Amino acid sequence: xxxxxxxxxxxxxxxxxxxxxxxxxxxxxxxxxxxxxxxxxxxxxxxxxxxxxxxxxxxxxxxxxxxxxxxxxxxxxxxxxxxxxxxxxxxxxxxxxxxxxxxxxxxxxxxxxxxxxxxxxxxxxxxxxxxxxxxxxxxxxxxxxxxxxxxxxxxxxxxxxxxxxxxxxxxxxxxxxxxxxxxxxxxxxxxxxxxxxxxxxxxxxxxxxxxxxxxxxxxxxxxxxxxxxxxxxxxxxxxxxxxxxxxxxxxxxxxxxxxxxxxxxxxxxxxxxxxxxxxxxxxxxxxxxxxxxxxxxxxxxxxxxxxxxxxxxxxxxxxxxxxxxxxxxxxxxxxxxxxxxxxxxxxxxxxxxxxxxxxxxxxxxxxxxxxxxxxxxxxxxxxxxxxxxxxxxxxxxxxxxxxxxxxxxxxxxxxxxxxxxxxxxxxxxxxxxxxxxxxxxxxxxxxxxxxxxxxxxxxxxxxxxxxxxxxxxxxxxxxxxxxxxxxxxxxxxxxxxxxxxxxxxxxxxxxxxxxxxxxxxxxxxxxxxxx
Numbered sequence: 001x002x003x004x005x006x007x008x009x010x011x012x013x014x015x016x017x018x019x020x021x022x023x024x025x026x027x028x029x030x031x032x033x034x035x036x037x038x039x040x041x042x043x044x045x046x047x048x049x050x051x052x053x054x055x056x057x058x059x060x061x062x063x064x065x066x067x068x069x070x071x072x073x074x075x076x077x078x079x080x081x082x083x084x085x086x087x088x089x090x091x092x093x094x095x096x097x098x099x100x101x102x103x104x105x106x107x108x109x110x111x112x113x114x115x116x117x118x119x120x121x122x123x124x125x126x127x128x129x130x131x132x133x134x135x136x137x138x139x140x141x142x143x144x145x146x147x148x149x150x151x152x153x154x155x156x157x158x159x160x161x162x163x164x165x166x167x168x169x170x171x172x173x174x175x176x177x178x179x180x181x182x183x184x185x186x187x188x189x190x191x192x193x194x195x196x197x198x199x200x201x202x203x204x205x206x207x208x209x210x211x212x213x214x215x216x217x218x219x220x221x222x223x224x225x226x227x228x229x230x231x232x233x234x235x236x237x238x239x240x241x242x243x244x245x246x247x248x249x250x251x252x253x254x255x256x257x258x259x260x261x262x263x264x265x266x267x268x269x270x271x272x273x274x275x276x277x278x279x280x281x282x283x284x285x286x287x288x289x290x291x292x293x294x295x296x297x298x299x300x301x302x303x304x305x306x307x308x309x310x311x312x313x314x315x316x317x318x319x320x321x322x323x324x325x326x327x328x329x330x331x332x333x334x335x336x337x338x339x340x341x342x343x344x345x346x347x348x349x350x351x352x353x354x355x356x357x358x359x360x361x362x363x364x365x366x367x368x369x370x371x372x373x374x375x376x377x378x379x380x381x382x383x384x385x386x387x388x389x390x391x392x393x394x395x396x397x398x399x400x401x402x403x404x405x406x407x408x409x410x411x412x413x414x415x416x417x418x419x420x421x422x423x424x425x426x427x428x429x430x431x432x433x434x435x436x437x438x439x440x441x442x443x444x445x446x447x448x449x450x451x452x453x454x455x456x457x458x459x460x461x462x463x464x465x466x467x468x469x470x471x472x473x474x475x476x477x478x479x480x481x482x483x484x485x486x487x488x489x490x491x492x493x494x495x496x497x498x499x500x501x502x503x504x505x506x507x508x509x510x511x512x513x514x515x516x517x518x519x520x521x522x523x524x525x526x527x528x529x530x531x
Contacts, residue, residue, distance in 0.1 A: 024529050025237040026511070028522065029249045029258035032376045033217045033242050035410045036200040039177040040120055041134050043452060044413055045378070045430060048177040049522045050240055054222055055097075056180035056205035059088050059113065060171055064523060065515030067434035069171060073108065073181055073206065074159075083166035083473070088113075090157040095227040096183045097210035101202050104185055108206055110153040115184035121145050127187065130196040137417070138178035141448030142441065143467075166471045168478065172433040181206065208233050208525040218242055234513070234528035246377045250506075253278065259508040259529065262522060263377040266324035272506045281516050284337050285503040287380040288330055288439065289428035291371070291391065291496040292454040294421050299364050306493040308358035310348040312398045313496055318390050322383050323501060330497040332486050333439050339475065340436040340482035345490050347497075356398040368401045370423025372416060375406050379503045379520050380428030387426060387498070419450050426498075427454055430520030436482045441466050444489065455494035462488045 032046040039052035052058075059074040074088035094108035119127035120136040121144065139145070147170075150162040163170065173179070186204040190196050203211050208230065209222035220240040224233040241258055243249045249261040250268045254275060264272055264280075273280045293300040293309070300306060315329045331347035334340065359367070371391055374384035381387065385406065392402040405423065406412065416425045432438050442448055445466055446458035462485055469481040489495075505516050510530040517523060 023236050024234065025239060026235045026260075026524060026527060026529060027239045027241050027258040028524070029243045029252050029261040030220075030240040030522075031242075031246070031249070031262050031378075032244055032409050034214075034220070035413070037203040037211065037214075038182070038200040039180045040116075040136060040139065041200075042177075042413075043137050044409070045520055046376070046409065050220055051203065052177040052180040053207075053521050053523050054209040054238065055203050055207045055211055056182070057094075057207050058175055058179045058181060059090075060175045062175050062433070062517075062519060064526060065517060067518055069175060072175075073113075077171070079171075084163045086161040086163070086170060087154070088159050088161070090159065091229060092157060094206050094229045095225075096186070096206055097204050097225055098227075099202075099204065099210060099212075101198075102183075102186050102189065102204050104183065104204070106185060108181070108183075109156045110159045111156075111184045112181050113159045114151055114153055115187060116179070116181045117148070117151055120178070121148060126191060127196070131200065133414075135451060136178070137448075137451035138176060138442070141443075141445065141452040142173060143445070143447040146447075166473070168470055168473050169433060169435040169437050172435055173438075176432045209238050230525070233525060235524060238524055244376060246382070253506055253508070256508070259511050260514065260522070261506060263379060263382060264504055264506055265377075266322075266326045266382055269326070269504060272504075277509055279507055279509050281505045281507065281514075283503055283516050283518065284335075285379055285501045285520070286335050286337060286431040286434070286518050287428060287501055287503075287520065288333060288335060289380040289387075289426070289498040289501065290330070290333070291424050291426055291498060292416075293424045293494060293496075295455050295457040295494050296419060297422070299362065299367065300424070302362055303492050304358060304362045305364055306496075307348065308355045308362065308364075308398075309395070309400070310493055310496045311351045311355035311358065312394050312400070313348075313391055313498075314350045314394055315496075315498055316350070317394075318387055319499060321390060322381075322386050323499060326382075326504065327499040327501040330500050331490070333444060333489055333495065333497060334436050334482075334486070335431075335500045338431065338434070338436060338439075340479045342483040342486040344483075345486055348493075352394070352397045359398060359400075366399070368403070369395075370403050370405050372412065372423055372425040373404055373406045374409070374412060374426055376409050378428060379430055380499070380501050381426065382501070384426045416454050417451050419456050421454075421456070424496075425454050428498075432519055434519070436478075437466065437470055440482065440485055440489075441470065444494065457492070457494035459488070459492055459494075462492070 034047040034050040035042045037051045061072040075091045077088045096104040120139040149164045152160040183204045212221040214220045222238040246265045252258045253261045371388045373388035388404045446463045465485045469478045513527045
């Protein structure tokens with residue numbers, strides 16, 4: 001009922017946001033529905049594309065199409081000699097969106113920064129659990145509650161973060177989606193009106209596009225922010241046409257019903273590249289696809305069982321059948337294009353006979369298990385269902401019976417994080433900041449158990465090394481530690497590492513200014529449509 005009311009209200013007032021009849025409309029055939037429009041509780045790229053990359057800004061951001069940090073809501077920053085204090089000088093004159101459901105009375109200031117972070121770290125905050133089931137997965141899995149000692153408002157345009165220890169990737173981590181800055185004034189109004197849940201349904205930010213309306217599972221509408229601090233966008237109206245089926249996305253793109261569509265099926269690439277109305281950009285993905293066992297449930301709590309199952313998977317067959325030449329077999333939890341990659345690690349060889357003997361030696365007979373298959377295509381995994389079927393056939397050869405399960409994407413992500421989850425889950429990750437910690441710390445650290453650590457794996461020798469690496473500023477020293485951590489990971493085998501993909505982005509030829517993001521997001525700031 002709340003969503004219908006919001007949709008009606010903002011749809012009726014859409015022109016008030018745009019300010020004028022739209023001259024240019026860009027349609028993006030997105031791959032799925034967002035879980036919400038508050039970026040901090042979610043880790044899905046689908047959700048972040050629809051929220052943080054369009055509606056919000058962060059103190060610092062990544063240069064478009066790069067992993068280089070650039071100023072955003074903070075114009076500059078300084079770090080103390082001991083690495084424990086980060087002082088950010090905020091940009092003046094930044095305006096929040098004016099919409100039919102909220103009119104800001106002031107510009108962005110330090111109060112908004114403190115609100116955006118303190119709601120994630122202060123369990124006594126009225127916003128810590130502003131709606132049922134909310135969780136701060138990014139913030140918690142990066143150990144931010146223990147890292148941040150205090151956040152100080154020095155003045156209206158200066159904020160100081162005080163840390164408990166040095167943290168090499170700290171500034172880069174502040175460029176991630178969870179660190180998007182929300183309006184405290186809007187939050188105060190919602191709290192006074194007893195409508196706090198609306199911060200996740202009808203968002204207000206400072207970003208290049210303002211939210212207009214959302215028709216669930218169908219379409220999201222945005223209008224260019226007329227007072228954006230970075231300048232009004234060339235596109236007046238941005239539409240996310242939610243299209244779950246990748247084949248249908250391709251059809252819509254070819255028919256001119258959308259200007260861009262993500263994650264095309266590998267089998268359709270040749271046809272897209274041959275279409276004179278289209279262009280197809282590509283780049284090596286900073287990603288990993290994996291099968292995460294639940295290491296807290298027998299017999300998957302035994303490393304020897306996990307290693308045996310890994311030997312039973314024909315990963316090259318998955319590359320050939322699912323990725324069709326647009327991927328490579330993965331052996332480590334980070335991609336080979338990332339610094340710190342340990343190429344000396346020896347991968348699990350495909351050896352069903354050895355796998356069968358190892359399972360017998362571990363006392364495992366007549367094993368039945370579930371393999372979870374994602375319902376959507378992602379940059380790291382074009383077809384999880386087909387991958388699950390191949391794993392099912394491989395496991396059958398070693399006497400393991402597999403039941404394939406799936407569910408709606410938001411529910412899939414939520415249940416996959418549960419500590420007592422039944423089964424192994426197919427998932428993956430695209431790097432958020434170009435740092436190995438974003439893979440090994442976020443996805444495999446003890447702090448991420450129950451959230452981003454889908455293997456529910458807490459191995460202290462591994463965790464100690466990764467935590468130590470965070471405190472060092474010398475990249476060569478950090479590299480040595482990450483190489484050691486990858487060797488431990490391989491021995492313990494909480495995942496079956498499946499693939500690293502090449503990412504393709506088909507676009508209409510009249511789209512200009514679009515840059516593929518090495519961090520996997522889809523940004524439409526600076527994008528235009530040629531006449």
